Each structure stands twice: as structure tokens, then as C-alpha cells.
Amino acid sequence: MRGGAGSVDGMDNRSEASEFLSSRRAKLTPEDVGLPDVGQRRVPGLRRGEVAALAGVSIEYYSKLERGALAGVSASILDAIARALRLDDAERSHLFNLAQAADGTSELLRPRRRAKTWMPRPSLTWVLDAITGGPALIRNGRMDLLATNPLGRAMHESLYERATGPVPNFARYTFLDDDSRRFYPDWDTAADTAVAILRTEAGRDPHDRLMHDLVGELATRSEEFRRRWSSHDVRLHGAGTKRFHHTAVGELELAYESVDMVSDPGLSLTVYAAEPASRTAHALALLGSLAASTTVAEPQVRKA
Known part of the structure; x- marks a missing residue:
């Protein structure tokens, strides 16, 4: 680019x-x-x-x-x-x-990776599945959604259903799919965050050809992305709150914590939680019950 x-x-x-x-x-x-x-x-x-x-x-x-x-x-x-x-x-x-x-x-x-594919260890899958009170997910710096717990899968159902590549990608969904404006009520904030994360990763690993291809695709197809990319804003993993709109349970206002995974360099774990006894907490409980009744096996091999 x-x-x-x-x-x-x-x-x-x-x-x-x-x-x-x-x-x-x-x-x-x-x-x-x-x-x-x-x-x-x-x-x-x-x-x-x-x-x-x-x-x-x-x-x-x-x-x-x-x-x-x-x-x-x-x-x-x-x-x-x-x-x-x-x-x-x-x-x-x-x-x-x-x-x-x-x-x-x-x-x-840059940490060496032994393979182009990433497969969650059984113990990591157990850890994700043990998080039952809120959505949990693992992504890389290109914002590929690599793994989730069942509630995380249910919350991001639209990303999985509408993914155009081998794995769902938050940035591609945000800028190239109009459905993202429904999923993210604060769309501008979500878009700013996505670009800042990509810009940060591009600085950390400037030789990542998959990142280069992703940025090229987004810059070619989205003026909103081009404008934000040119601002050179960057962002580290952190904590805060986000709002989502789920087609089945409505508005969700969730706190989140994101951490880098020391055992898997380049990947991060994000866990969401609702304020106890809030409307969102009840909505998450409903989403969890809906997910349990319509469990779909999740592919486990992802591009890292």
C-alpha cells in the first residue's frame, strides 16, 4: 500500500x-x-x-x-x-x-512460528469452555477470529455466517459488510479500533504478507477504511466496554479485558462480562441457552 x-x-x-x-x-x-x-x-x-x-x-x-x-x-x-x-x-x-x-x-x-496454521491445544479449549458467564475469543493481530467459547460463538454468529474467507475477520466484516452497522451500534468507534489494531500489528510485523493483502483489500474497497488508515492511530490491548446488537437477544453492553497470550505470541484473548443482574446479564443467559440448544461443531484449524 x-x-x-x-x-x-x-x-x-x-x-x-x-x-x-x-x-x-x-x-x-x-x-x-x-x-x-x-x-x-x-x-x-x-x-x-x-x-x-x-x-x-x-x-x-x-x-x-x-x-x-x-x-x-x-x-x-x-x-x-x-x-x-x-x-x-x-x-x-x-x-x-x-x-x-x-x-x-x-x-x-519476532517470535518464530513453526506452522502457518494454528490449532488450539486441548487445554486451551478446556479453558475457553470453562468460561461460561460471558463470551470469550482468541484473535490474531490481523483480527482473524480464531477460536471462541460457545457463548462467544453465539454472540458472533453473524461473523461466522457472513465470513467470506476461511476464517471470520473483524476488520473485513466491519468495513465490507453493512450488517456490521447493526452489530456495532457505536460503529465509528468499532471502525476506529479495528484500524488502530491493524496499524499496530503492521508496525510490529511489517513483513506479514497476509496483513499486507488484507490492508490492500480494505483500502481498495472502503473509503472509510482508507481515511482511518491514513491517520496512523495505534492501539494496545486493553479494557473497556462495548455495545453490540444481537439479532436474537437485542442490545448487549459488555465489559471486556484483553491480554496477550504468552504461550502463543501474536494472539490475544478477550473475555466479555455483563454487569451482574443487568438486562445484558439476562440477555447473555438467554443467548447461552439458545446456543446450548443449537450447538454447532466449531472448526478447530485456523490461520494464525
């Missing part, structure tokens, strides 16, 4: 780094960082010289970095740039990932 949509190709790392740094600089005002607002500004945001001063480097050096030349930059300089640009944890990690990709260390640091 090139141009406004950006790139996930490792060979275009300079463009990725340049667009990321300039987009973060454009989000800041002098007031944000305690500087006087002096003179006319041709474009929004801080000037390069202001960022350089805040980071304690020369304007020539910072300009070189913002042109995408991150290879060999020390961790202390990256930290200084992150502080100057007021990067959050996700953005700081993304900057370091881009720097690692620039000097080739991302290939060395």
Missing part, C-alpha cells in the same frame, strides 16, 4: 515512519507542550524545530528522523522523541517497532 493509505510493506518503512511522526506532530499545539505560539503556521501542529528543541536534538537531526531514517537510532533518542510528541504507550511502542523494522531487528525479535 502506498500514498494516502500508507504501507505495510517492510520495504516502505521510511514512508511509514515519516507519516507516523508527522501525523503525531500535527496533533500537538504549542499550548499542549508549554511553548509560546509565535508567528504564522502554514499547517496545524508543532514546527519541526519545536519538536527538536523539546527532544534535545538538532532540527537537522529531527528532520532526518521525520523523513523516515530511523535505522540505528538509539533508544534514548526514541524516548526523547516520544516524550516531545507526548506519545501514549501504544504510540511509543509503535515508534520503537518502526525503528526495529528500519534496522532489521524486528525480524530477529
Whole structure:
């Protein structure tokens, strides 16, 4: 991907780094960082010289970095740039990932996977099935839905039914299927989150050809995706609340916790829960009973 949509190709790392740094600089005002607002500004945001001063480097050096030349930059300089640009944890990690990709260390640091397919261990299946009070799922950084517990399968029934590839994919469903606007009442938030997760993964693993193909497909077919991809926003796994609309039980407002799976690098586990005795809790109980009466065997081999 090139141009406004950006790139996930490792060979275009300079463009990725340049667009990321300039987009973060454009989000800041002098007031944000305690500087006087002096003179006319041709474009929004801080000037390069202001960022350089805040980071304690020369304007020539910072300009070189913002042109995408991150290879060999020390961790202390990256930290200084992150502080100057007021990067959050996700953005700081993304900057370091881009720097690692620039000097080739991302290939060395990336965990090796022994196979192109991922099969949940029996013990992991038992753990998922033991989570009975709420939906639980496992996905990768490309947002492929790899495994669920029975309630998670029931909650995401529409993704399974409407999947166009070998596995359901949250990003593809969000941007290419109008049904997603029914499933996600807060569609804009869901879309922003999906793109930020993909952008984060692209920085972490810039040589993932499946990711490259997915972003290319979405950018070609969805203007909503292209616009968000060009913003260079990133996101780490976390916690919060989400709203869903299920065709069988209606509105669901669920808290969630997401964690990286140490035993399966690159995968994450998300568990949803409803507030006890709430309407959503009763709806989940109904969904669970409906799922138990119409159990469908789940395919267990997934692309990781």
C-alpha cells in the first residue's frame, strides 16, 4: 500500500515512519507542550524545530528522523522523541517497532512460528469452555477470529455466517459488510479500533504478507477504511466496554479485558462480562441457552 493509505510493506518503512511522526506532530499545539505560539503556521501542529528543541536534538537531526531514517537510532533518542510528541504507550511502542523494522531487528525479535496454521491445544479449549458467564475469543493481530467459547460463538454468529474467507475477520466484516452497522451500534468507534489494531500489528510485523493483502483489500474497497488508515492511530490491548446488537437477544453492553497470550505470541484473548443482574446479564443467559440448544461443531484449524 502506498500514498494516502500508507504501507505495510517492510520495504516502505521510511514512508511509514515519516507519516507516523508527522501525523503525531500535527496533533500537538504549542499550548499542549508549554511553548509560546509565535508567528504564522502554514499547517496545524508543532514546527519541526519545536519538536527538536523539546527532544534535545538538532532540527537537522529531527528532520532526518521525520523523513523516515530511523535505522540505528538509539533508544534514548526514541524516548526523547516520544516524550516531545507526548506519545501514549501504544504510540511509543509503535515508534520503537518502526525503528526495529528500519534496522532489521524486528525480524530477529519476532517470535518464530513453526506452522502457518494454528490449532488450539486441548487445554486451551478446556479453558475457553470453562468460561461460561460471558463470551470469550482468541484473535490474531490481523483480527482473524480464531477460536471462541460457545457463548462467544453465539454472540458472533453473524461473523461466522457472513465470513467470506476461511476464517471470520473483524476488520473485513466491519468495513465490507453493512450488517456490521447493526452489530456495532457505536460503529465509528468499532471502525476506529479495528484500524488502530491493524496499524499496530503492521508496525510490529511489517513483513506479514497476509496483513499486507488484507490492508490492500480494505483500502481498495472502503473509503472509510482508507481515511482511518491514513491517520496512523495505534492501539494496545486493553479494557473497556462495548455495545453490540444481537439479532436474537437485542442490545448487549459488555465489559471486556484483553491480554496477550504468552504461550502463543501474536494472539490475544478477550473475555466479555455483563454487569451482574443487568438486562445484558439476562440477555447473555438467554443467548447461552439458545446456543446450548443449537450447538454447532466449531472448526478447530485456523490461520494464525
